[in-house]
Amino acid sequence: MPCVMCRELHGIETCVTGCYYAALVAQGVVNPLQLAQLCSMYIPSAIHRRMTDAPPEERVGVIESFLYHYWARSKDMLRGSMGILEDLSAELAEKNAEVQKLEAELADLKWEHKEKFAAEMVSDDDERLKLELEAELAELQLALKINEKKAEVLKVEDEIDEHKLRCSGRRYQQR
Numbered sequence: 001m002p003c004v005m006c007r008e009l010h011g012i013e014t015c016v017t018g019c020y021y022a023a024l025v026a027q028g029v030v031n032p033l034q035l036a037q038l039c040s041m042y043i044p045s046a047i048h049r050r051m052t053d054a055p056p057e058e059r060v061g062v063i064e065s066f067l068y069h070y071w072a073r074s075k076d077m078l079r080g081s082m083g084i085l086e087d088l089s090a091e092l093a094e095k096n097a098e099v100q101k102l103e104a105e106l107a108d109l110k111w112e113h114k115e116k117f118a119a120e121m122v123s124d125d126d127e128r129l130k131l132e133l134e135a136e137l138a139e140l141q142l143a144l145k146i147n148e149k150k151a152e153v154l155k156v157e158d159e160i161d162e163h164k165l166r167c168s169g170r171r172y173q174q175r
């Protein structure tokens with residue numbers, strides 16, 4: 001039995017000698033069903049050209065990249081992997097805007113507290129201490145919220161990096 005690629009490319013009944021795809025199937029990088037799926041979305045000769053142009057050590061990455069694009073396209077027929085990047089970029093912009101908004105809020109709050117206590121509007125010492133502690137707590141809570149939001153920003157940035165590595169197939173050459 002030839003692999004799907006040999007059948008599509010050469011119309012022959014056995015794999016060509018040194019068939020890339022039979023080797024990748026044997027290694028468990030790709031299975032026959034996935035190869036057939038790739039052939040249904042991409043022109044087999046285009047896949048084969050990319051494989052032939054790549055140095056041998058990068059061929060696993062080329063197939064993984066095709067598989068990732070196929071997966072992305074089956075999730076989002078219109079935008080494919082570009083859609084994933086667009087969604088992640090929009091999410092990143094939104095989270096960065098939230099960080100900026102919270103940082104502005106914290107700056108305002110600190111200013112407000114400074115004004116309040118500088119003006120000595122509160123004469124009672126106990127009352128003043130209580131208000132100062134409350135102010136400090138409010139600032140800490142907001143600072144904590146900013147840190148949480150910044151961690152979310154980093155997480156989305158990591159997802160974008162991962163997406164780019166998967167798209168290019170480079171992720172698999174690092175293993």
Ligand SMILES: [Zn+2]
Nearest residue numbers: 003006015019
């Ligand atoms: Zn083959």
